[in-house]
Amino acid sequence: MxxxxxxxxxxxxxxxxxxxxxxxxxxxxxxxxxxxxxxxxxxxxxxxxxxxxxxxxxxxxxxxxxxxxxxxxxxxxxxxxxxxxxxxxxxxxxGGFVLLMQTLLPSLQVRMIFPGTLSALPSPVAFGDDTPLVVTTNRSYAARDMLAFLAAAGLPPQAVWLYETRALPVALSxxxxxxxxxxxxxxGVPTVEKLVYPCPGGLGAAPEVVYGxxxxxxxxxxxxxxxxxxxxxxxxxxxxxxxxxxxxxxxxxxxxxxxxxxxxxxxxxxxxxxxxxxx
Missing domain, CATH: 3.40.50.1820 (Alpha/Beta hydrolase fold, catalytic domain)
Structure with a gap:
């Protein structure tokens, strides 16, 4: 419930x-x-x-x-x-929370993505445009890069579209x-603040979790x-x-x-x- x-x-x-x-x-x-x-x-x-x-x-x-x-x-x-x-x-x-980005990664084999889930992704309203939330050897993803992150994480195009047309406009308004x-x-409780992927495996590997x-x-x-x-x-x-x-x-x-x-x-x-x- x-x-x-x-x-x-x-x-x-x-x-x-x-x-x-x-x-x-x-x-x-x-x-x-x-x-x-x-x-x-x-x-x-x-x-x-x-x-x-x-x-x-x-x-x-x-x-x-x-x-x-x-x-x-x-x-x-x-x-x-x-x-x-x-x-x-x-x-x-x-503006959402970083922990959700970790749960969306391919290694966790998310089967279904709901609009209610996407609405809790980190928003530029709270995290700013340039604060890195996920870092790989090739690039980093801030809240403004969420569309690219969702695609790189292997989410289906429909989920990316739902975020762009439904979740993000609500967060910004x-x-x-x-x-x-x-x-x-x-x-005062350790909370996932950044996910770092130091290996060439990218988002498919296990991240180093930075807590804040x-x-x-x-x-x-x-x-x-x-x-x-x-x-x-x-x-x-x-x-x-x-x-x-x-x-x-x-x-x-x-x-x-x-x-x-x-x-x-x-x-x-x-x-x-x-x-x-x-x-």
């Missing part, structure tokens, strides 16, 4: 999604994701109605953050202001939800990019970023200490006396 987005206040209501799919670029649609948005909108309105017409708090984890952002950004702004008091996004970066927002992430900071899945660069992409937009009235030291990707929603801090953020945002837009 993939991580779910939850509409909370006062009781939690899960909104599961199909992780194989991914939000579509602006001006296009994904039938499954569109169906998810309709159901989530109905869930939010029902939760508000059963709680005295008060706005709700949305909570997401991991890939659910991308679905929640897509849902909010495709909802009319007056609707967002009316029904969503706060959005708490946990364990989600602004990532923006703030324009509702009060808190991001909670882990950190992150939550064990999402790189620190992707986490920090949230502050620029979300908090750096003047239209985003309230944005708060919190990192929990020495905490893993899943630990944010399973470790007792991390859960206490995460729930503290949710409960504080839910306090009737707190207007997050004025925080």
């Amino acid at each position: 993939p991580p779910a987005i939850t509409a909370t206040r006062p009781a939690s209501r899960p909104a599961p999604y199909d992780f194989r799919h991914a939000p579509a670029p602006p001006g296009t649609a994904n039938r499954e994701v569109s169906r998810f948005r309709r159901r989530l909108r109905q869930l939010v309105e029902r939760a508000s109605r059963t709680n005295g017409d008060k706005p709700v708090i949305l909570v997401s984890h991991s890939q659910g953050g991308y679905f929640a952002l897509d849902f909010l950004n495709r909802s009319p702004l007056p609707w967002r202001r009316r029904f969503v008091k706060h959005f708490v996004m946990a364990s989600t970066g602004a 990532l923006g703030p939800p324009l509702v009060p927002m808190t991001c909670v992430n882990g950190g 900071d992150g939550d064990g899945v999402v790189n620190l660069a992707s986490i920090l990019a949230l502050d620029t992409v979300m908090g750096g937009d003047p239209r985003q009235e309230h944005y708060r970023s919190m990192r929990i030291a020495n905490m893993s990707h899943l630990g944010v929603v399973s470790d007792a200490l991390a859960l206490e801090r995460l729930l503290g953020e949710i409960l504080y945002a839910a306090t009737p006396a707190v207007d997050a837009r004025a925080m």
Whole structure:
């Protein structure tokens, strides 16, 4: 079961999604994701109605953050202001993670590639155009070279096309939800940051893995990019970023200490006396 987005206040209501799919670029649609948005909108309105017409708090984890952002950004702004008091996004970066590049290599014999998988590849939004993520004896691949990397990794043309026409445009258009927002992430955990292939075998050989900071899945660069992409937009009235030291990707929603801090953020945002837009 993939991580779910939850509409909370006062009781939690899960909104599961199909992780194989991914939000579509602006001006296009994904039938499954569109169906998810309709159901989530109905869930939010029902939760508000059963709680005295008060706005709700949305909570997401991991890939659910991308679905929640897509849902909010495709909802009319007056609707967002009316029904969503706060959005708490946990364990989600602004631009994917390097670990996924390792899992796509031929030696792992990936059988099926889904749009939802490609959407988590490192994006220039977080990693920049020139930061080498994969290095071979012949060339290096940065986030801007993802099309060349996918082809060199042996992915079928259809998968490369899906990345170019679906995943990349969504990553480049990532923006703030324009509702009060808190991001909670882990950190201080060794995280795959670069893959080095020193032998002539290229991407078919076993790489030397260079580790950096992150939550064990999402790189620190992707986490920090949230502050620029979300908090750096003047239209985003309230944005708060919190990192929990020495905490893993899943630990944010399973470790007792991390859960206490995460729930503290949710409960504080839910306090009737707190207007997050004025925080």
